[in-house]
Amino acid sequence: MTRIYNFSAGPAMLPEEVLKQAAGEMLDWHGSGMSVMEMSHRGKEFISIYEEAERDFRELLNVPANYHILFLQGGGLGENAIVPLNLLGRKEQPATVDFIQTGSWSTKSLNEAKKYGNVNVAASSKDAKFTAIPARDTWKLSKDAAYVHICTNETIDGVEFQYVPDVAADTNGAPLVADMSSHILSRPVDVSKYGVIFGGAQKNIGPAGVTIVVVRDDLVGKALPICPSAFDWKLVAENQSMYNTPPTYGIYIAGLVFQWLKRQGGVAEMERRALAKSEMLYGYLDSTGFYRNTIARDCRSRMNVPFFLNDESLNESFLAGAKERGMVQLKGHKSVGGMRASIYNAMPIEGVQALIDYMKEFEKKHG
Template identity: 45%
Template sequence: MKHNFGAGPGILPQEVLKQAAEAVLNFNNSGLSILEISHRTADFESVVSEACSLVKELLSLNDDYAITFLHGGASTQFAMVPYNLLGEGETAAYLDSGTWASKAIKEAKFFGNVNVVASSKESNYTFIPKDYTIPADANYFHVTSNNTIYGTQLHEFPESPVPLVSDMSSDIFSRVFDANKFGLIYAGAQKNMGPAGVALAIVRKDLLGKVDRKIPSMFNYQLHIDNGSMYNTPPVFALYVSMLTLRWVKEQGGVAAMEKINNKKAATLYAEIDRNPLFKGTCAVEDRSRMNVCFVMDNPEIEKEFLDFAKKADIVGLKGHRSVGGFRASIYNALPQSSVDHLVSTMQAFEQLKK
């Protein structure tokens, strides 16, 4: 058995993989593969409908919100958000807490003014900025809820005088939060929701249609919403697997149950990092991510040795991002506690080896 700590595309539930594999050969007993059916069939329309319903149910969203599934991952959303919400000459506020937040800021500058209210860049993004003021005249305030590269996470979202927008690509459906306080939430699927190839956007309906610019069809939230995520051919397979994964989250007991499981996994791993003299964490303790656990060796010269040791123990995906180094254990929803326990045992075994 492989223990998959990869940051993304991330681990998926085994039962979801089995269901998806069956659908590749025969979807809903149609005699056709999910890879070759028309997205206009009743069978697939029911997939989209169920996926949207599950998003609303799992996040307890009210009727002010529309759900749409889109191409292009979260990176396309970096531009799509300001395209739809930020008029020329207007200002949006952003919190710079990591690489993905920085990329979102870069894209927003093509459409209007950007006010970066705070940044932890000078400290290599080792903490989440906290002392800042959200300008009341901004069109929206954008945050990145979890930073996969640096291993930090917003554990509480700010009270905002303007619509709150968040990139939740790496921690959506992993913990309880009040989704109804947001103006817009977006997420690439390939961490906690499904495979790469589809992105989720949750949009408060009253925010749309307020900018004067003409928006190309594929970048227009309203057009995608009006067409039920099928303005053009959607990423059929990725959307189907996302629906199966959302169904699986519900079967586990929903987001509250996932949060409890995730908190235990994170606590187990961080306790070993703090106890084991060979390892140390890389970011502020109060901002530690419960999805992406980043750590290094106290002696960097033996990091490769540990990676090789872990590989022999069937642990994969542990190498840290190239811009940070060290290790990154991504412990997304589908990763079982047993895999975290196995990693901890491997760290302890390496400790004994080096004594």
Template identity: 55%
Template sequence: MRAHNFSAGPAMLPLAVLERARDELLDWGGSGMSVMEVSHRGKAFVAAAEATQAALRALMGIPEEYAVLFLQGGAMGEFAAIPMNLTAPGDSIDFLLTGDWGVKAAAEAEKYAGVRVVADESADHFVRAPREGSFTVSPDAAYLHYTPNETIRGVEFGYVPDAGPVPLVADMSSTILSRPVDVSRFGVIYAGAQKNMGPSGLVVVVVRRDLLGRARPQTPTVWDFTVQAGADSMVNTPPTFGIYLLGLVLDWITDQGGLLGMAERNRAKADALYGFIDASGFYSNPVDRDARSWMNVPFLLADPSLDATFVARAADAGLTNLAGHRSVGGMRASIYNAMPLEGVRALVDFMAEFERTHG
């Protein structure tokens, strides 16, 4: 029996996607080879990569004035690649900090440009997003960076920040494809694949074309957005299996009703879990209600000494990877697109029984 995997990433994949990949693993498209063995420059794979990009554009509504890149190095690689592509020496970048990944992105960006933190929620231990309109973006900033959903602490923006004429850059690793988004509001969207898009090893970058052509001379060729856009992300051997799996995931999302279907599905899961936590006297969620993540739900037990027992008993029940991030402790249930509502209901039932026997 497959477990209900609540890992923050690499996360669970839709069963239908895994089954299709299994069926095609040894003979992809009648080639007599695995997709992992075919040439990335062969006509069959080039066509598949183009189809994957077209499907992503269709689902997200990505306009033609944006390039879509399939790169490597994960979101952390983009912490460096983006300032190398969008800033010149002496430039500054504005940051909104609502969690650990934004802090890491700002620290990496400091190697290449000045960093100005225009909103910082660390004083309250990252339990909220800044109020809309409560910060001022520097008119001379190279871009404004934020993390719409902070995976570790489960803090999510309920709005898209207004950056004015300054390009808005978003690390959507843990929220991409979970609901519709107006891509035209952004200069750059980037996301590691291992939450909602497929296996680890692939990072998707959506960049507005007027921001191309600015890379510093020392920017590695594989991270030069302009070069990669001109070569259809094939300057080097791309993460072929990740691109293939992304295509299967996009097909699955389309079958589920697209991003509107995903939004309905994800809202129902989040409401079920938060509703149970709020009604319980045994569990609590530390995040402000208007900043609660749909994707990552941290929760605390009334008696922290029971944490290890909870994790172990949950695993015995087929509910895996519920321990919170090592930096914050507690519990965390990541309920990305592939997690079915049945999985969340199974978790709620387990939590209720654990409260009954240990509360």
């Protein structure tokens, strides 16, 4: 069987090396006589898997000791509710959350937060069709917000923060909360500049079903009374992410990915590869009039590259030809149309080159 190049935005491709290891351990993990899927989450076998995964993640992202690392369920969308449920208790009710609206995911986040408190859209690029990040000097932050929320990489729209916004001076120290679902572990992060970082696993980490939350110690224990116990960060932290049964197999695969990342050279090497892959693809898109990318150059995503054919009547033909050549999931999100190439850590540079070669061939045929 020949492996395809899967450009899906998530669930996304995993490193082949990881899949082979998981296949080899499927029936018998390290002589235990059972699969990881069959293990008790409280047994010593799984506890060792969990502890290694947590330790490797902390090392890869250089997470300071005063931050908890939590493995939860619910995905990024679920965390859009779990975050305000855990942080709005920091302030007298009704509390306010500041949002920087930069695309579809930050919009989903702010709409969810409205159910639990007040929302101030401090800045928005909606009028620009989410093709840029609002300039920092245009942000109208509240003086007493419970937190400030950003999505550092918009999976659907293809914009990415290339800097960490300093908001504390404008907000009386309100913590910065970042949804990093689609670019976590693809670039170094100064975790100390954030109060909370979260991300769904199904893009750069592992299979769907796991959400990782990195939360500073002082922000734990501030949940609203209506927060479900299974999502209360204090209870989850106190029980080593096992207050309820965690997604054990997903954590195991995530742990294998963390080990793979370390063997590759860690996050610094992933950033080098991400730059090489994205610069190749954007370089070609900028060189042709047959395709176009509409994102401002200073905030183009390295992970999710949306593009359009100028003649959109050719879209289906383009996708069919790509599939014939072993490249799938290039169709853009239904809300924006066009195409999208998601080039996460597991996508080799050969996959990006194959896509560019095909795009050139298609342009030559139809241009």
